[in-house]
Amino acid sequence: MMGRLWMAVPMIGLTALSPAAVLFGSLVKDGNTGLDGSSLIAYSNADDDWMLVARPSGQSTLEHAVVRPASGWLGDSSDYRWIGAESVRGNPGQDLPGDYVYLLQIALPGSFDPSTQLAKIQGRFASDNVGYLFLKAYSLAGSGYAGSLLNNSGASPSTAGAWTAFDLTLAPSQLSGSAGNYSVDLYFVVNNAGTANSNVGLLVDFTDARIQSIPSEPVPEPATLALGAGALAAALARRRRRA
Ligand SMILES: [Ca+2]
């Protein structure tokens, strides 16, 4: 019995060395900001599932640390905590204005087949200041946040004091990776507004993650396809003869 327990210790270490990605099946809870598995992460510690992949030039603090809510932000809970640039917290805070890009990579099951299955993700988020949601790739303010799925086409801007919901059905073109190794790369671009330093933060709470079968539609029989191709070739031949 002791031997088995001892053997389990190095395995935990190996798990911690694997690349940061949340398994699709544990997205609700583990994917939330400020949660590791279903346990809260202590303030000032990093949420390693989330990566800060871009930030304003000159901002050099711990970027995806769990932070206490600032004045006017939603409170945290046993299911989520805010992440932000861990600078000097307070009101107004000392994070540089500009775009902060937070990435969560979600690993789909190896058996996932986009020709027969759909992945659906639901959740809600709050941000300081306006947050933009992208899949697979993102753009910044210089290009007007082109391609944002939220807050780029008349949707109400997200705020720090209320939830903004998202409900994603992922098209095959929105997946990253390849067969056996697909992932959903979820980018939140959070713009810290104004020209003076202030707090920046992101709060994400996933509420559902499902994989569904695509309803089957009639597929042309191979014989019909062959006939179609033959008829097309004949029509082209007739046109060439007439020309
Ligand atoms: Ca986590």
Ligand SMILES: [Ca+2]
């Ligand atoms: Ca701010």
